[in-house]
Amino acid sequence: MRAPAVKSVLALALLAGLTGCGAPSHPAEATDSVPPTPTARAETTAQVNLDIGPMADLVGGNVEGALIQLGPKADVTVTDSSGQDREVDDERDWKICTQEPMPGYPPNGDVIRLGAVLTGEDC
Numbered sequence: 658m659r660a661p662a663v664k665s666v667l668a669l670a671l672l673a674g675l676t677g678c679g680a681p682s683h684p685a686e687a688t689d690s691v692p693p694t695p696t697a698r699a700e701t702t703a704q705v706n707l708d709i710g711p712m713a714d715l716v717g718g719n720v721e722g723a724l725i726q727l728g729p730k731a732d733v734t735v736t737d738s739s740g741q742d743r744e745v746d747d748e749r750d751w752k753i754c755t756q757e758p759m760p761g762y763p764p765n766g767d768v769i770r771l772g773a774v775l776t777g778e779d780c
Contacts, residue, residue, distance in 0.1 A: 712769070714760035720773050721748035731769055738772035738780060745773060754780035 715723045720735055727733060737743040738754045745751050755772035758764055774780055 711761050711763050712756065712758050715753050715756045715771065716760075718753055719749055719776065720745065720751040720753060720771060723753060723771060724748060727769065731764075732767075733769045733771060735771045735773055737774070739774045739778060743775075750776055752776050752778075752780075 713726065715726075724731075724733060735745045735748070735751070737745060751773040752775075753771050753773050755770075757770040758767070
């Protein structure tokens with residue numbers, strides 16, 4: 658009679674082990690999911706320029722080269738420094754006169770601002 662009792666105990670232990678594996682102790686916790694908040698997205702966007710590192714000295718170079726150097730994730734604004742308010746449409750024809758942030762400083766998630774004039778013009 659001892660063998661059937663041992664088999665029963667082993668079967669119960671096996672059954673208890675199987676029902677406890679992988680089952681959450683509180684099903685409500687396992688199904689609750691919180692969607693990401695808009696601020697989490699904004700923080701990710703703000704971190705983009707941090708990957709660039711300290712700013713290089715871009716003044717004197719052309720805008721196209723600066724954009725390539727900064728990379729596609731950089732948030733860059735280029736404006737006409739001549740005061741004529743021209744559209745900077747072909748970056749390779751424009752040279753950089755001013756930059757913000759200054760060389761050596763990190764962008765800290767801010768927009769990188771370049772002021773430029775057409776190649777051949779004085780800054």
